[in-house]
Amino acid sequence: MKKILVVIDNVIQYEGIKQIFEKYNRIDIEINFCHSTTKTAIWEHQDFVDGTKKVDVLNDVAKIIAKYDLVFSVHCLQFFPKELVQNLRCINIHPGYNPINRGWYPQVFAIIHNLPIGATIHEMDEKLDNGPIIARKFVEKHDWDTSYSIYERVLKAELELFDENFDAIIDNKYTPVLPESKGNFYVKKDFENLCKIDMNEVGTFKQFYDKARALSHNDFKNAYFINDEGKKIFFKVEIGIENE
Numbered sequence: 001m002k003k004i005l006v007v008i009d010n011v012i013q014y015e016g017i018k019q020i021f022e023k024y025n026r027i028d029i030e031i032n033f034c035h036s037t038t039k040t041a042i043w044e045h046q047d048f049v050d051g052t053k054k055v056d057v058l059n060d061v062a063k064i065i066a067k068y069d070l071v072f073s074v075h076c077l078q079f080f081p082k083e084l085v086q087n088l089r090c091i092n093i094h095p096g097y098n099p100i101n102r103g104w105y106p107q108v109f110a111i112i113h114n115l116p117i118g119a120t121i122h123e124m125d126e127k128l129d130n131g132p133i134i135a136r137k138f139v140e141k142h143d144w145d146t147s148y149s150i151y152e153r154v155l156k157a158e159l160e161l162f163d164e165n166f167d168a169i170i171d172n173k174y175t176p177v178l179p180e181s182k183g184n185f186y187v188k189k190d191f192e193n194l195c196k197i198d199m200n201e202v203g204t205f206k207q208f209y210d211k212a213r214a215l216s217h218n219d220f221k222n223a224y225f226i227n228d229e230g231k232k233i234f235f236k237v238e239i240g241i242e243n244e
């Protein structure tokens, strides 16, 4: 029996990943879904409300290595330590095309820096979103997209990749390719800096439009400026296409 740990902090992807495990219905695997110790929406999901499914990868390295044959990180908020990734096959499902879109909120930086965007499944090494690539694909990106519309496509692509490569990943029967370069890497602080708009910044309207749509994601209050009264004023854009 192959024992698999899935550390997942994204409630949307949890449903999709769980369905794929159910679809393949492999009797030779045992799956344990856990989330991180940082609170997210997944804690409220009915499968996790009893609070017994927390994992702290840093403190539990030895236990994880002893108990599992394979670990998945799916939008996991924890950094997997070197000791873990070097002693156990750990696989990350990343909402960006490696190595072009490593790091935080990839679609936001793909809009800002005019980069292609997609999803990647890769073996983890001691650097973030960096290990040998098992499968990756690009998604469409248009000048009418917001962060949210691209993100929806990326999540779909992640599930497609997982589905298409399911048995190969479980059975370790794939030929990974090494990332071609260090690529691009953005952290949460880069996103936070982007959100603070300097109303005196000079640029083209295209740069302004791109920044506004890169920071427009459903109800999130991202882009803001400070007005004369010292209040934070948030804004986002809505984009429509002719005849749609």
Ligand code: 0FX
Pocket (backbone or CB within 6 Å): 009, 010, 075, 076, 077, 078, 095, 103, 104, 105, 106, 107, 147, 151, 215, 216, 217, 220, 221, 222
């Ligand atoms: O789960 P996730 O989609 O992924 C993020 C990182 O992008 C990923 O690289 C990392 N491995 C993972 C642990 O965390 O993040 P999320 O569910 O918090 O946010 C989803 C999207 O929502 C994000 O891509 C952009 C948008 N968002 C999110 C927050 C919290 C915003 O626009 N503003 C926000 O304040």
